[in-house]
Amino acid sequence: MSKVILTLSQVNKTFDSQDYQVKAIDDMSFAVKTGKVTGLIGPDGAGKTTLMRLACGILTPDSGDFEVMGIDVTKEPLQVQSQIGYMPQRFGLYEDLTVQENLDLYADLQNVAKDKRQARYDELMHMTGMSPFTGRLAGKLSGGMKQKLGLACTLIRSPKLLLLDEPTVGVDPVSRRELWEIVYRQVQEQGMSVLLSTAYLDEAERCDEVVLLHEGKLIMQGDPKEFSQTVNGRVFQVTVENSKHRSLQQKLSQNPAVLDALIEGEGVRLVMTEQSEPKAEVLLPEMVKANRKINITAVAPRFEDAFIARLKNKENSKEHSIAKIQVSGSADDEVIRVEDLTRKFGDFTAVNKINFHVKRGEIFGLLGANGAGKSTAFRMLCGLLPVSSGKVAVAGMDLRVATASARRKIGYMAQKFSLYTDLSVKQNLKFFSSAYGLRKKAQQDRIDWALETFELQEYQDTNAGNLPLGYKQRLSFAAALMHEPEILFLDEPTSGVDPLARREFWQRTNALAEMGVTILVTTHFMDEANYCDRLVIMSKGKILASGTPLDMKNLARTESQPDPSMEDAFIYLIQEKEQPDGRE
Amino acid sequence: MAENKTSARNMRLMGMLRKEMWQIIRDPSSIAIAFVMPVVLLFMFGYGVSLDAKDIPVGIAVEQADIVTQSLSDSFEQSEFFKPSYYHSIQQAQQALEERKIDGIVWLRSNFSQNLQAGKQAPIEIIINGVDSNQANITMGYIQGVWQSWLIQFSSSRGIALNLPVNLEQRVWFNSALNSRLFLVPGVIAVIMTMIGSLLTAMVVAREWERGTMEALMVTPLSMKEMLAGKLIPYFILGMGSMFISVALAVWWFGVPLRGSFWVMVLVSSLFMMVSLLIGLLISIISKNQFVAGQTAIAASFLPAFLLSGFLFDINSMPTIIQGITYLIPARYFVAQLQTLFLAGNVWPVILSNAFALMVMLVVLAYWVSSKSRKTLE
Amino acid sequence: MNNQYFSQIFALALKEFLALFRDKRSRLILVFPPLLQILIFGFAATYDLDNVPIAIYNQDQGLVSREFISQFEGSETFEVIEYIKKDRDIAPLIDNKDVLLVLNIEPQFSDKLQQGKSAKVQVILDGRNSNTAMTAMNYIASMNLDFNQKWSAQHGATGPKVALEVRNWYNENLQSRWFILPGILGSLILVVILLVTALSVAREREAGTFDQLLVTPMNPTQILIGKAIPGIVIGLLESTLILIIIVKLFQIPIQGDIAALYLGLFLFLIAATGIGLVISAISLTQQQAVLGAFLFIVPAVVLSGFTTPIANMPDSVQLLTYINPLRYFLIILRGVFLEGNGFTLLFSQFWPMAIIGVVCLVFAGWLFRHRMY
Structure with missing residues (x-):
């Protein structure tokens, strides 16, 4: 067997967008090794998806050679397609077909012999833990189940090369682990080669090799462990007793010697610009003066640290500040109150008697897998969905019947960054600011502010639909902030967005919270829970646990796991509190 | 090896067919389009579109009533086509006409009987609301009929044998009672099949694009031809199902005679159904999103088939350029075939020449569709 | 506000x-x-007929039938595309939609008229589109009416002088x-x-x-x-x-x-x-x-x-x-x-x-x- 399964040499691919040309792949050359798991990483617009599509022959390169398994994809796409498995970002499951029917369809399309099918089905269903659900409609499966079924469908005829495009986006941690187990098993047992792209850097870390792309160019290729070593001696953990980690992070990230500051656990993780032992007096002079107990320890670098260090440099990354928002009322006001909130759809209970409250200036997280009921709860809070029973009060009112002036206090960022795709960035901002009652000078000032703060000037006349995802997120966030709301509802604000953009986003959100803006946020990135003051974890319509991030982790702390991550805590809670079931 | 290839192809095709079948069964909208829509539309068109005037409200303005005017009024009263009302002055009658209460006026002036008896010219003045010119023509025809029979009857009562120089004898073939429903129903079936065919397929490919399933299909060994066949065959069966329902309704409910061969009807319908489905598929492939596909299907199917197929408006009477355009409307050929098959029988020259035209369209469309549907995302 | x-x-x-x-x-x-x-x-x-193809089967040899036919030849509504000689030519013309109608003029047409008797013209129409057929029939009927009135006036008619005088409101030319x-x-x-x-x-x-x-x-x-x-x-x-x-x-x-x-x-x-x-x-x-x-x-x-x-x-x-x-x-x-x-x-x-x-x-x-x- 050949040592390389996929080779690119000087491949170029350009897309014509309505307003400008995008060089998705810019003179790229590299090879992917046989029998290994190779991770494609890079921020949005790096060219990951385009590369995958080129590899399976559904896009044709403008120039250059692209060989898969020794076959020229451009010339013989069908030959390649009959030997590979490809799982696109939105895998093509037919939601109105059952699990079994989906499997049958893909077995037919992949020409798997009838007599060999049953054994393979059994194996796959067993591996994915879906054996009890074969008769269920795919549309009725939870997000994680869908993804596992998608993977099963691509694996029916063990392909030589498996291409996975962001296979774990929107998948809960438990399913994520299971997905990876399946993939690694295929590699070990069948000698399959895997090329995957991912936004989770912990997943990249587990790959045999990573390929880092940026704006269509190859930045580096190599062993992730070696890659992590590039920031050796630059990563530290800082904790300060009795200090809010949010303000700590803000202070630290303003320090010129600090390249990146990330809230992690009870402290802040630092990546320094240069290899040097940071001194507390330099980093936090005021706190030293105040005689606070400061603890700085060097920690082993992770892949993410190296990734950030590679892509972020102090010169181009400005402080992502945000203009001041005036918020009235004291910090102890209860801004959001939810009592016994229930929502039923027919005989299905999407949200089952949940209770929580949020104080002014808090960041409150609603965590859970897809289909846990967090979006339904969220929609009820925003007044978009009538409640079946229970009470919801936002700023003392039910938003469903609230007056216009009450709703002016609310900012809302919808899932998937819903924007008017046919309108330009500026027109979107103009519309949303008008909808919130801004006019004339005040409106113009706010639009200028948004364009500048969110660095959207360059794209101001581009249609929102043609923006790269990271910019869509910024625009969507900007639109929610046009009227300087006191309360912000953010529904999956970081879904699908790369780590850099996520950092930027949280920096801004933290700043808002510091000003006293109350923020309710849903997310399925467990590490983001660290940014929350308090959170609830939801599953199957119920609250499994609520409290501070530390409370959650304490629940999962055991002797074998002395320092659990938020993800560990989540998995622990799920496994502890419920029996697995595939239904959404 | 060749055999292997064929069986692999068959397996993929069967897989696609099974998938489409499940989707059709689970999504009520295609079933509704195929089986509910033709019934609803056929009833609506069958009853809603009718050119048979009955009980036409006509005003008879009699300025001076006597036996003569009475006999004329009676003639109108006895006609099944008219529902007369009476006025004593022309002003009243005209006002009623303006208010759209009556469609026409038969005006007998005060000196009508007097002049008639004296052997002088005694004209009957007729005023018709000409807004709906077709209806006005029909009304006029009926009035002439009533007038002529009254004239003969009146003359013979006076002992005069009235001789009309030239007598027209009307013989209408295929539809002797001139029942408009008999010709409208076959035409309506053609219009309905145009809409159903293009609606069924217009959304289905666009839907695969929008839901992201197209990308997954493309990376399988499934060829584009197999995919298209997988889409066409199930919807073809559905479309033919709705065709049978329509024909059954036409024959058993609306009483349209089926004089031609049933099997010829099946053949020409299959041909037409393929053409309609391909048009839908083409719209779908080109537009790639349901918004534009839906709009185009509406704009391109209903009104053109309704107005340009010759089902209602005579194509020979259209200006030459427009006649040229009608050659591009597949419903044109199907209307001619259906009207002939239902009412006249297997008239081969009509059936074959139109079938040939549909064949040409089929080939062109098939080529167009397959050249437009390459296995690429671009 | x-x-x-x-x-x-x-x-x-x-x-x-x-x-x-x-x-x-x-x-x-x-x-x-x-x-x-x-x-x-x-x-x-449009429901108006224009250049509708028709055929004429004239079994009469006389002059009057020529005069009768000439009305159709001069009409813009109809276009005489064929003069047929045999009975059995009628069916294919209509069946194949070559013509909408055939005018069949009886053998002694001219003689009968000249003798003051009624003569007969048969109009055979394609009823597959009965509305077109009926509209065409109406045109022919009114042409015939004109012919009759003219003939009667020329040859001293008997009977009541009742004519229809028609006005169409709003759309005079229909x-x-x-x-x-x-x-x-x-x-x-x-x-x-x-x-x-x-x-x-x-x-x-x-x-x-x-x-x-x-x-x-x-x-x-x-x-x-x-x-x-x-x-x-x-x-x-x-x-x-x-x-x-x-x-x-x-x-x-x-x-x-x-x-x-x-x-x-x-x-x-x-x-x-x-x-x-x-x-x-x-x-x-x-x-x-x-x-x-x-x-x-x-x-x-x-x-x-x-x-x-x-x-x-x-x-x-x-x-x-x-x-x-x-x-x-x-x-x-x-x-x-x-x-x-x-x-x-x-x-x-x-x-x-x-x-x-x-x-x-x-x-x-x-x-x-x-x-x-």
Whole structure:
């Protein structure tokens, strides 16, 4: 067997967008090794998806050679397609077909012999833990189940090369682990080669090799462990007793010697610009003066640290500040109150008697897998969905019947960054600011502010639909902030967005919270829970646990796991509190 | 090896067919389009579109009533086509006409009987609301009929044998009672099949694009031809199902005679159904999103088939350029075939020449569709 | 406060326009098809017969039959394409749709007439389109009437001298185009309005932006008005354009009060917009919205009196037409165009459309907040 399964040499691919040309792949050359798991990483617009599509022959390169398994994809796409498995970002499951029917369809399309099918089905269903659900409609499966079924469908005829495009986006941690187990098993047992792209850097870390792309160019290729070593001696953990980690992070990230500051656990993780032992007096002079107990320890670098260090440099990354928002009322006001909130759809209970409250200036997280009921709860809070029973009060009112002036206090960022795709960035901002009652000078000032703060000037006349995802997120966030709301509802604000953009986003959100803006946020990135003051974890319509991030982790702390991550805590809670079931 | 290839192809095709079948069964909208829509539309068109005037409200303005005017009024009263009302002055009658209460006026002036008896010219003045010119023509025809029979009857009562120089004898073939429903129903079936065919397929490919399933299909060994066949065959069966329902309704409910061969009807319908489905598929492939596909299907199917197929408006009477355009409307050929098959029988020259035209369209469309549907995302 | 109320509506309407017209394909679909269609359909849709192919089977040798035939040869309505000699030539000509009708003149036609007897002409018609057949028969009958009157006058007729003197009001020459063009205008505008409105909410629902709209301080009434404005404005502009085409190109004069016509148009647009928004608010997906629009447009056009009179429909179907705004609008169009009507005669057509419009709009507004998934 050949040592390389996929080779690119000087491949170029350009897309014509309505307003400008995008060089998705810019003179790229590299090879992917046989029998290994190779991770494609890079921020949005790096060219990951385009590369995958080129590899399976559904896009044709403008120039250059692209060989898969020794076959020229451009010339013989069908030959390649009959030997590979490809799982696109939105895998093509037919939601109105059952699990079994989906499997049958893909077995037919992949020409798997009838007599060999049953054994393979059994194996796959067993591996994915879906054996009890074969008769269920795919549309009725939870997000994680869908993804596992998608993977099963691509694996029916063990392909030589498996291409996975962001296979774990929107998948809960438990399913994520299971997905990876399946993939690694295929590699070990069948000698399959895997090329995957991912936004989770912990997943990249587990790959045999990573390929880092940026704006269509190859930045580096190599062993992730070696890659992590590039920031050796630059990563530290800082904790300060009795200090809010949010303000700590803000202070630290303003320090010129600090390249990146990330809230992690009870402290802040630092990546320094240069290899040097940071001194507390330099980093936090005021706190030293105040005689606070400061603890700085060097920690082993992770892949993410190296990734950030590679892509972020102090010169181009400005402080992502945000203009001041005036918020009235004291910090102890209860801004959001939810009592016994229930929502039923027919005989299905999407949200089952949940209770929580949020104080002014808090960041409150609603965590859970897809289909846990967090979006339904969220929609009820925003007044978009009538409640079946229970009470919801936002700023003392039910938003469903609230007056216009009450709703002016609310900012809302919808899932998937819903924007008017046919309108330009500026027109979107103009519309949303008008909808919130801004006019004339005040409106113009706010639009200028948004364009500048969110660095959207360059794209101001581009249609929102043609923006790269990271910019869509910024625009969507900007639109929610046009009227300087006191309360912000953010529904999956970081879904699908790369780590850099996520950092930027949280920096801004933290700043808002510091000003006293109350923020309710849903997310399925467990590490983001660290940014929350308090959170609830939801599953199957119920609250499994609520409290501070530390409370959650304490629940999962055991002797074998002395320092659990938020993800560990989540998995622990799920496994502890419920029996697995595939239904959404 | 060749055999292997064929069986692999068959397996993929069967897989696609099974998938489409499940989707059709689970999504009520295609079933509704195929089986509910033709019934609803056929009833609506069958009853809603009718050119048979009955009980036409006509005003008879009699300025001076006597036996003569009475006999004329009676003639109108006895006609099944008219529902007369009476006025004593022309002003009243005209006002009623303006208010759209009556469609026409038969005006007998005060000196009508007097002049008639004296052997002088005694004209009957007729005023018709000409807004709906077709209806006005029909009304006029009926009035002439009533007038002529009254004239003969009146003359013979006076002992005069009235001789009309030239007598027209009307013989209408295929539809002797001139029942408009008999010709409208076959035409309506053609219009309905145009809409159903293009609606069924217009959304289905666009839907695969929008839901992201197209990308997954493309990376399988499934060829584009197999995919298209997988889409066409199930919807073809559905479309033919709705065709049978329509024909059954036409024959058993609306009483349209089926004089031609049933099997010829099946053949020409299959041909037409393929053409309609391909048009839908083409719209779908080109537009790639349901918004534009839906709009185009509406704009391109209903009104053109309704107005340009010759089902209602005579194509020979259209200006030459427009006649040229009608050659591009597949419903044109199907209307001619259906009207002939239902009412006249297997008239081969009509059936074959139109079938040939549909064949040409089929080939062109098939080529167009397959050249437009390459296995690429671009 | 008030200013803000309207500026929010204005912003929403502006956004709707931008969403419709910034995309090239949707811009094309909204502007070109209606204009193209009014031209094509305007010329195509006519019941008037013109150059209809006929054949003549003259069994008579005399001169009178020649005179009789010459009427047809000189007519613009008919075109004699064949003179046949044998009985059995008739069937294939009609069967194959080569001719619409055959005039069969009996052997002793001239002799009989000259002897003062009645002569017979048989008209054999293709009844596959009975309306065309009947129209043709009417033409022939009136040509025959002329012939008879002339003959009687020349040869000293007996019997009562009762002739029919016919006047056709509003449309003296009975041009069916005058009747049909206003109907095409109404139908096309209905299609355009439904395309604009029926997808407007469904599209935002699928994109997720509708939630954002509902969360803003705008109330449902504002959203409703903002969403209704584009349909009405586009409808007004496109109708005006089509009206100009009808008057200038097709030369159909407007006899009545143009203000009444525009009031009717405005009310019709409100009603159509209301229906479109209801369809849109009910639909969860664009596919449903398209189907919904389709299922409304087809019956609305068929049951409007556009091509065939409402009076010919069964009573139960006639009842249905009362909830069809197109029905009223067509009466107004024809009333103003052809009958020269003004406000008073058309009043009974205005208020039903206003009611349909208001009911639908209120219902749509209610659905915005209550139709959830």
